[in-house]
Structure formats: C-alpha cells, structure tokens
Amino acid sequence: MAQSILEQTSFASTLESTSTLNPKGGGFKKNLVQAVMLTSLVDAFSILVVYLLMSYSSSGEIMYISKDMVLPQAEQSDILNRQIIIKFEDGKYYIENEEVPKNNVFATLLKMKIDFKAKYPELDSENKIIIQADKNEKFIDLNLIIHASAQAGFEEIMFAVVKNG
C-alpha cells in the first residue's frame, strides 16, 4: 500500500531513525531515503517573493546614474515620474543623456520641450524638469539650469534625490 508523504514524515524523527545504536522508525534501507521538508522551503520562497514584489518598480528605469555620482538624500521626497532630465556631471551638461554646450542649454531645452510633448503625449508633462547632479556640486553650476529652465517656461523643478527613511 502506498504511504502518503505526511505519514512517512510526521511520526519518524530524522535524528532517531539515523541513529546507529538504536535506530527507530524502521530499518536501515528505509532510512536512507529522506523526505525533504518542502513546506519550509515554500514558506521561505513566499517571503522572498513578497519582499521582492514590494521593491518592484513598474515604471521602469527613469534615469541612468553613473557609478561616481552620489545623489543627495532626502526624507520628504515625492515619486519621480518621467520628465525631461538635465544632468550636470564632470563640468558638463547633459539633456536626455546628450551632451550640450553651456551656451546652448536654453535653446536645447526649448526644443526638447516641444519634442518631448510630441514623443510622450500620454505623459502628464506639466512643464516640469528633472535636475540630476552629484551632492557635492556647487549651486553656481546648477544656477544655469535653473535660469535656462525658467526662461524656457518650466515652472517646476524636480531635484532627483535618494529616498532616505
């Protein structure tokens, strides 16, 4: 008669049955086949899945952060959504990951504003811009972006930060 896995594992202790001096729970032949307790494994997997689901992002990768760039930290941050990204790194300005000369930031932003609305009509683009810079940068370097974005008609600035807490 075929025994269920529950019957096999619930009454015979693994430690006692493998004892050499006084084996309990059957002969040696039977003891060699050990049933793997799958319940705990399933529990562990379930916990892992729940934890990973919590840190899952459905919005995808919004911005590329290079290895050397450390974003400032903030506790009171909002959710970052897709907007035009202007990055300042190593003394250079990048709009949507394309290097832009310092004196051409305003013109490029103006052009990009029109292109972006045409490219992503589904996005709620309310004249916002994302500024991405290293935490140790001086404000004077970002001042140009703020000036240019104000002139180009961007009413809101989103400073990219790392959520802290």
Add this chain to the structure above:
Amino acid sequence: MSKNKQSLDFEVDLVSFISLLSVCICFLLLTAVWIQIGSINVKQAVGGQSAAETKKVPALWTKMQPDGRVVLQFQDFPAAITRRLGSTLVLKGNDKGEIDFKNFEKKIAELILLVPELKTGLVMPQGESKYENVILLMDHMKKSGLIDLGVSPI
C-alpha cells in the same frame, strides 16, 4: 470505510509550485530597484506670474550664507508678527561652519505656530553653497510643514 479515509488524504504537488516561485524570484531579483529614487519638487521662485496676479500669502525667504548662517526673511507676514520679530532672523551655523539644521527646523516650526497660514518657503542659495545643503534645507522645510517650496537663481 478505510478506503474512504485514504481517498481523502490528498497530497498537494509542491514541485510545480516551487518551480513557479523560483521563476518569480529570478524575475523579481532581476527587476528589483535597490536604490529608491525620489524627487524634491520646487517651483521657480522668480518669474512665472506677474506681481499683480500673485496672491499675497506669507512666505519665508531662506538665504544661505557661506559661513553656515541662514538668514530668514519674512515676506507678507502679519504686521503684529513682524513688529515682534522684525523682518529678518539670523540663525547661526554650528561650530564647523555648517548649517545647524536642527535649530533651523525648530525655528521654522515656531514660525508656523505663530503664522499657521505660512506654507511657502523660498530658498536663496549662494554660488558656493553645496547642492546637498540646498536639498537638505528644502527637506527640513518640507518636514516642518512648508509645502510650497521654491528656489531662486543667483
């Protein structure tokens, strides 16, 4: 009778379930976001609307100084408050010449208690101000209850 009992003893096939969970874990591990990126949203403090269009609401200007001092300037505050406190308040930096964020947050909370309609905070950094400090200042302002933030270009 005993036959019936045996048929009730049903075993769930866990292997397929484990396989499904494994695939799920692999997918989620690959797509997991380990660094949570957010944003501090601020308005342009200068420009936008004309002076006539702008509503007169109390606003707090925060001028960052190079030595860690922070100058708080009150704009459109009730006359009784400005008579009592003056139009500006200077907050000293800490011993290292950096901004004393704890004291700053405390003062903002006190000001909000005095002027509950105070919701606007405008930051005016210096050219040499560290970007991190500008963000921290705005973060503390938001934490204290100033929800409408703005940044002013130099």
